Amino acid sequence: MLLSQTVGRPVVSSADASRVGTVAGLVVDPEAGRITALRLEDTKVGGDVIAWEDVHAVGPDAVVVATAAAARFTAADSAGDQKLLGQRLLTELGASAGTLADITFDPASGLLDTLHTSRGDRIPGRLLLGCGSYAVVVRVAAAP
């Protein structure tokens, strides 16, 4: 599933079918190459981040979360700096690889599958090294 298509999707609670917000972005753990949380906007409850474990399904029309309780929402902390789409991409060797155009991920496991660059390159998600406020850094694939 493409991140760009997920952003803007409504987030609905499975407990009472209430709309809790809209998907604004992802929080990822670069070392694990996986999504740890969804960042929301237009929320009607306190926080704006919901843990990936609380995401029940990422469907074509809505993201369903298993909780309606505001207590399950946490405010964005250090992950608040993480910007993914449009962020500059650097290799670990300090060379520019364009910007991050999109990410495909597995909606069931939350694993990042492929990073799509603005130059049309595709980088396996497992090569992700870091997502900071300045750049997304990727490992250089080992020579065969």
Add this chain to the structure above:
Amino acid sequence: MRRELGKGEPVRELTPAAGLTGRPVVTLGGEAVGQVKDVVLDAVNGRIAGFTLAGRGLFSGPLRKSVPWAGVHALGTDAVMIPSEEVLEDKAAVTTGEEASGGLVRGARVLTDLGVQVGTVRDVIVEAGGEGAVVGVEMSSTEALGHHEATVFLALGSRPAMTGDTLMVPVRDTEDVAGDLTGLAAAVRRRRLGGDGGPGAVGEGRAL
């Protein structure tokens, strides 16, 4: 990460040290810790000793931190990569006993081992990638090279004989000066294919 430059090693992007100023210093986590202010050279080993840092942005001043070369993950064309902010050291750790490149080499005379001055150093040329090697100098030539005050590029051996005001080179190296960075890259490649340019190269042109 750090390897000796071997025979036949490909030549990476060559950059005047002054051109590294302003390049962002970025952790592998994607955070920028600052930008390169000055390149500090390790003249004995012909390498970059480290970088002093300035804050990012047009009006930011120098930072008290510096990056020792040992803490550099890679010197890239678009950024200097470091593993994390933990490699940053106090500014004095890098600058002790050394001068920033501006003071150390710029203006130094280039002398052959026959005692002929062939030029004055304008900047040192470093190779991007993992090693931080000083591979050559950009200099203003003297009449000894045929043209007075022409800008020429001279490839250096892996351990150039260099003090604060004098760089000594084997006289045969001055027969292979280049007119631009592309020519210098070719000269560096020729040296590597030839496998010469190692320690002790100075002195081969002894006058009898």
